[in-house]
Amino acid sequence: MKLYSTLTRDKRDFEPAGDAVTMYVCGITASNSSHVGHALSSVVFDVLHRYLEYRGYAVRRVQNFTDVDDKIIARANAEGLSPEEVAEKYVQEFFRDMDDLNVRRATEHPRATNEIPGIIRMIEGLIEKGNAYPAADESGNVYFRVHSNPEYGKLSGRTVEELLEGVRIDVEPGKEAPPDFALWKASKPGEPSWDSPWGPGRPGWHIECSAMALEYLGETIDIHGGGLDLAFPHHENELAQSECFTGQKPFARFWVHNGLLRLDGAKMSKSLGNLVTVRDALDGYSADAIRMYILTSHYRGPLLYDEDNIGTQERASRRLRQAANVASRADSGKSVDPAPFREHFVEVMDDDLNTPQGLAVIFDLAHEINRGRDAGHEIGAAQAVLRELSDVLGLTLAEPEASEAGLSDADVEARLVSRTEARSNREFAAADAIRDELIAAGIAIEDGPGGTTWSRV
């Protein structure tokens, strides 16, 4: 397949360098509930993982948790918990949210605090090679020496000179130069800390991802993923550290960045406070609808969070569900051939994971299945392919579950018996009253030649 890489700024043929595709995706900082921007990124890389497997590759995907940083410490102080407890709480919440979105777990979910020895080894190595230095002011901080790496800036398309023009770079006392960034941060009293050759402290944000990628996937990885907002400075720094430390280039063969979710015209972000949590979204909409909403636009473009538009996907997902599940009388002696649809799906998905077109192919197949059903053709094989392709996009095609407050299956069946009896007596007013009650309870019914069927909407 072809994949776009931010580093080369073009689409190139993708093949893994080794037996399995190695993929590192930046995960969350466990300081707060996950928001729908995290859902977007997670769904995109979940689909990339699923699709690569569908194409026959083994995939090793690593997604980290940053479980120590300033925000977690601040949160812990605010909630009266330890930083470890705060991180654990939000890690578990992330897993629940992503499970409910049908995002498959990564092969590994390492946490920064479990990787301290590897991080320290990496920092030591960078110091030995002259790419890093302990702060001159004896603060116990260690910084990466940006000027030691002539290629710095190649991912984000910036030069060190341009960065120096930015007026908002803090000049910390121990730094040699403003663009230098922290690899190791000395801890303040009461903060979580680990012993190191430079005194007690904790890792900087960028180095942990370099260390975890190296530990779990090796010196060169096939795909490095994350949100576009991480391209600079996080990925730029990660790239510089990793290539300087290992001497191997490239650190990542493909840099894949998803576009950002916007809310009311602005990026959804922690600093702006315009967050909608994954749980909020799941309370209002099904996982299939949320995923379809994300996948109807290309992953590299921006996406506006719009609940009305997610709602329309609810109806669209129902269309797929019906096509996949309703049987045909299959008496025509003909059958719907799904092979061309599968081929077309692969063709469009091979082009930089074009999920909007992939979905369009799935809808075309659904349409063909419905036509075939009306004509009495055999559609079982086509329905199996519909489910197969939907699964590549992580769509379950599952019916909504009965809510505690609503009608149970038995309740519905009992009412339908009454309604059928009323209809056979041509008591349509009574029959329609039952139907209205069921519709109000979220039950759709359909009268067909073979009797009445129902489903939850």
Place this chain on the structure above:
RNA sequence: GGCGACGUAGCCAAGUGGUCCAAGGCAGAGGUUUGCAAAACCUCCAUUCGGCGGUUCGAAUCCGCCCGUCGCCUCCA
């Protein structure tokens, strides 16, 4: 200020030189079906791709300018 992305029907959104002068979803109109519905099916729904110029036999697709929206440059998926 520097760097970058985008602007396609009522809404969302593919398509980046002819081989599709524009996919798919939602909404809408008419019809088939139905006791009436719902779902499904059939037909229709952008002579046009922000504006103005240019390149080309040919452009939504390339180039220039203009208008508008957004991102990164600071923690962020």
